[in-house]
Amino acid sequence: MGGPGTGIRAIGMIKVDRRAGHVRELADGGRSRMIRCEGVSKWYGRGPGAVGALRGLDLAIDGAGYVAIMGHSGSGKSTLLHLLAALDRPDSGTIELGGRRIDNLNETELTRFRRREIGIVFQQFNLISTMTALDNITLPALLDGAPGKRRRDMGMALLRALGLEHRADHRPDALSGGEQQRIAIGRAILFEPAILFADEPTGNLDSETSAQVWRLLHDLADERGMTVLMVTHEPAAAVHCEKAFVLRDGRIVTTIDVHDGLDVGELAARALRSGG
Numbered sequence: 001m002g003g004p005g006t007g008i009r010a011i012g013m014i015k016v017d018r019r020a021g022h023v024r025e026l027a028d029g030g031r032s033r034m035i036r037c038e039g040v041s042k043w044y045g046r047g048p049g050a051v052g053a054l055r056g057l058d059l060a061i062d063g064a065g066y067v068a069i070m071g072h073s074g075s076g077k078s079t080l081l082h083l084l085a086a087l088d089r090p091d092s093g094t095i096e097l098g099g100r101r102i103d104n105l106n107e108t109e110l111t112r113f114r115r116r117e118i119g120i121v122f123q124q125f126n127l128i129s130t131m132t133a134l135d136n137i138t139l140p141a142l143l144d145g146a147p148g149k150r151r152r153d154m155g156m157a158l159l160r161a162l163g164l165e166h167r168a169d170h171r172p173d174a175l176s177g178g179e180q181q182r183i184a185i186g187r188a189i190l191f192e193p194a195i196l197f198a199d200e201p202t203g204n205l206d207s208e209t210s211a212q213v214w215r216l217l218h219d220l221a222d223e224r225g226m227t228v229l230m231v232t233h234e235p236a237a238a239v240h241c242e243k244a245f246v247l248r249d250g251r252i253v254t255t256i257d258v259h260d261g262l263d264v265g266e267l268a269a270r271a272l273r274s275g276g
């Protein structure tokens with residue numbers, strides 16, 4: 001995937017910072033892909049009925065890799081991803097991505113951050129039903145004001161890399177669920193962010209299609225050097241992950257590392273069953 005001629009610059013070697021117009025080495029020790037949370041809390045509502053979705057959460061992810069955050073329903077997974085993607089702000093604590101605080105960006109910085117520096121995919125594919133696969137996958141470039149030919153070139157290259165070139169002119173209702181999610185992932189990585197977030201990305205897919213999506217997420221980390229952070233309640237989803245964190249009641253309670261030579265999915269399942 002990627003490389004010269006595809007319109008997708010190789011990640012992991014050199015990345016062009018388009019805003020500054022200079023070449024930024026990504027061989028920066030993985031700094032651009034680091035994620036740090038310290039003492040992050042998030043409450044919904046006020047007073048006695050308030051719900052503490054995150055309660056002093058600490059998290060450190062260094063460099064590229066495919067990482068899962070596992071937790072039962074209601075453990076705070078979606079809240080955490082919303083904060084990491086700067087879709088919402090924490091009530092307290094600090095969040096750093098790529099060595100930079102993101103919990104206090106202003107609106108202009110936020111727009112750029114969300115469009116350029118991260119990608120995010122959800123359980124619902126959120127494709128626009130009246131637009132073709134090509135137009136959906138290149139939507140961020142349209143919002144960014146890129147000319148039509150450039151958008152088409154970028155989009156076709158990405159569709160090719162995803163094995164979906166033959167679907168370019170199809171609208172979402174003519175695509176399978178797995179194809180729709182792969183288009184949504186393509187849209188999220190159009191600008192080659194260093195970090196991709198996925199919130200229960202296979203929650204609406206059958207097991208065979210889920211396996212394709214897990215493989216794609218793994219390959220994005222492995223071949224493009226991205227940090228892919230997936231949250232899921234399904235232990236099977238962690239099959240290709242190098243690391244899993246178990247989230248319970250708004251805090252990380254267990255860390256599982258594949259370098260221990262063990263199966264992350266199985267260990268995560270055990271940790272979830274045993275109460276962390």
Ligand code: ADP
Pocket residue numbers: 044045051052053071072073074075076077078079080
């Ligand atoms: P998960 O994604 O792990 O299922 P969430 O982050 O969605 O967990 O939710 C964590 C807790 O916060 C749950 O108790 C949930 O009911 C609550 N919660 C989430 N979003 C809201 C909201 N917008 N208003 C009130 N409570 C919420």
Ligand code: MG
Pocket residue numbers: 077078079200
């Ligand atoms: Mg959720």
